[in-house]
Amino acid sequence: MLANYGYNDGSGDFFITIDTDKCMECEDKPCVAACPVEILESFTDDYDDHVVGVVEKHRNKIRYSCAPCKHASEERNIACQKACPFEAIKHSW
Amino acid sequence: MITAGLDVGNKFVKVVILKDGEVAARGHSYSGFDQKKAAEDALSQALIIAGLIREDISYISATGAGKAEVTFANGTVTEVGAAARGVIRIFPEVRIVVDVGAEESRVLKIDEKGKVIDFAISDKCAAGTGSFLEAMSRTLEIPLEEMGPLSLEAAKSLPMNAQCAVFAESEVISLIHMNTSKPEIARSIHDAMASRISSMVRRVGLQKEMGMIGGVAKNPGFVRALERDLEVTILLPESHPDFVSALGAAIAAAEKIS
Amino acid sequence: MPEGKRENWRWEESRWENPDIDWKKGKAITVGIDVGSVSSQAVILVDGELFAYSSMRTGSDSPNSALNAVNWAMEGTGMTLDDIQYTVGTGYGRVNVPFADRAITEISCHARGGIYMYGPTVRTILDMGGQDCKVIHCDEKGKVVSFLMNDKCAAGTGRGMEVFADLLGVPIGEVGQQSLDVDVEPEPVSSTCVVFAKSEATGLLRSGWSKEKVLAAYCSAMAIRVKSLLDRAGMEEDFAITGGIAKNLGVVTRLEKQLGVKAFKPKYDTQIAGALGAALFAQALLAKEEKEEITIATDCP
Structure with missing residues (x-):
């Protein structure tokens, strides 16, 4: 499943896409610990697969929550993407 | 001339x-x-x-x-x-300018000559502009100019979940139904909006020498909320921000x- | 209601019952309850067949909304809560369905319910609810392949439409039809944000635009907005729309035009998809439990 967490408002699209088919194969889910602001969590989905998703309270403000990894003038260094061994995480912005 | x-x-x-x-x-x-x-x-x-x-x-x-x-x-x-x-x-000493108007918010980083080095604008969503406070004042049935002073009476703030002004109206109504005091609701509203402006400030780069202008600078509750969130003292024009x-x-x- | 007190955002509640089913002869009675932010639905299945449903406004506390919805669906049938074997709760208030055996997310439920309502060829389901908008891709069994959900912003939701219905004093159920009553399609409202769109609309009204023209401009802006979400998630036929806005022809026909694709016409109330999916999950989970019980029973010496 491609799970898109985030939102779209007048200012644009802010989504984190997680490919849970890849994610469920991953034992340790290193992305969860890698995120400096703890926006990711591992959980069992409705089909009983063990996957990672974005914590509910962050979903509608990920543009702000993810800011530490996306400083305007420095090089982007997105911690969760870097930690993921399966390239299962994408950011739309 | x-x-x-x-x-x-x-x-x-x-x-x-x-x-x-x-x-x-x-x-x-x-x-x-x-x-x-x-x-x-x-x-x-x-x-x-x-x-x-x-x-x-x-x-x-x-x-x-x-x-x-x-x-x-x-x-x-x-x-x-x-x-x-x-x-x-x-x-002349200000390096970060926060300008919050009715339908637009801006954060500018300027040098000592007033040259703009970097800036962030929010004008597509009411949540980060004066319109947000205006919509909330209507929901709370409190005149806009009284919102800020009222919020300063509250000792604590509640987290607001809604990011959108339209959804925040329903949230404020449910806070009223739960008998939350109006000063506390007003403070929660100001804190929620201040957090959005703070994130713009952080994107441009936080610096101590910060000033605020625009209509919302006349709202002491908002200025205080922003100061709390950013842990800085904000300079305000003596009059007519x-x-x-x-x-x-x-x-x-x-x-x-x- | 006295004149001037009419609440234009209020939509019609509905209840339906299948006269061909005698529930007392059924073996499995399962229920799905969708407690949304604006509306709540209950769907009752008898042996996997749709027996009854209700759709009503959500009250200020969710446990009562869930109970009210299921009570209304059961009304006059003689069925009581004790007759229900398995209940699944879904929606925004899903954790607040006290008598539910399990809670399942609305994404999974909408996919499953959508496939039941519109048939197994449907690949994309667009759900336009009271406070959110979802795009769900699913396989022929109703399993989610991908999803996107937007509940941050009121633009493109029923709540946004209610703001306009109220501004123009037009009952929400008539917005779509009235918006089609224009000779020339106007430019869409340019602001995405509902608050800004509202001040834009006020300006248009003062400059002499008719109500219908303003509604057309807003319905068209909403269609553009929803299309951008479909574009992001990827649009795949067949295509169906669920949720309250599926009933708004002003948005639906404009969206169809922009996409160049017709949406499947609904057989049931489009607002029940989530609750229906929940009831189908309940049916499957009940069958699984019974199977496990049989296995355990036969394992016993």
């Missing part, structure tokens, strides 16, 4: 007449749906106060969302450029003819 700066905002038109580098008069009017007429009214008002006539003005510069409507202006200046010029005149961009436009006009 006499110049005029017109800041044609979504809510109000603000005019500053500058005579030999000093503010000679201010004028303002509701923007309404004919911004050109509103600009003319505000300018006439300022001229009367200054005891001048239109022909005394050497150059008129317009700025703000409706600047293109003011066809009688001699030129225009960007909102960012006008704000920076105005701020550096009042506070909403006329700083008009002042900047008048300064830009003076630059044109000198």
